[in-house]
Amino acid sequence: MKVLNLQCRHGHAFEGWFASEDDFQAQLGRGLVECPLCADAQIAKMPSAPRLNLGAAAPVEAPAERQAVATTPDAQLQAAWLRMVHEVMTQTEDVGERFAEEARRMHYGETEERGIRGQASREETRELLEEGIPVLPLPLPKGLKGPVQ
Template sequence: MKVLDLQCAHQHRFEGWFGSEDDFQSQLGRGLVECPMCGDTHISKMLSAPRLNLGAVQPAVADAPAAPTEPSRVPATATAAPADPDMQAAWMKMVRHVIANTEDVGSQFAEEARKIHYGERKERNIRGEATAEETEALLDEGIDVLPLPIPAALKRPLQ
């Protein structure tokens, strides 16, 4: 089993497990490897140290200075989710909370939000899909909505 440190084009770092290097390259070539934060399929392999299980052997002590414990920080860009690992964890926690406490109305989001706003439907927390134009129209009508990109991995059950 190969455990690889991966990163998408938006600087989100994550770990991937593959049967072999060939398995990773095959899945990458078919577009099957995607960022769990934003769904990006432009993935690159990061440098990582192999994990060697040497039993009870004690590691050698080196005189060299210790490697930095935190990854180098990359300037933030316009992404679907934060690149900072602590911010990613907080963002994912928030997304999971939204999913657990809302009803998915799918592509009927704009229509359903209007019906709730105008009292035609019972008030409840909903989520769904809306175009940028639909979202802007809802905001212009005074209907509070928050665009929240939800990673594809959270939209389906895990194996």
């Protein structure tokens, strides 16, 4: 298994796991590799610290380089944003395209208030805000739109 440090053109860093370099190149060429934050498919392979798997022993890494990647302000912000998105996803009900309708029903007391999420057009979002219904657009990475694990 080959673990690669990748980055999209917007500067989002992430890891990718591939069977081989050829597998990475094949998936990249078919547009299957994309940023988990913004779904950008323009991906570059970044330099990575050496890592040696020595049988049953723990992997040996170049600690200073590895820590530098994980503790940059951008990486910390990205990790915090992903934790927040995961929290929202686990604490809300996905009502899909019925978001505007459900938000109105709760606002006007027609149904029990609860945390919901879903899709709304810009026009629907504007109308909800004009009606005094608090909504917050939250762009979700493509990889997080499926079932929450």
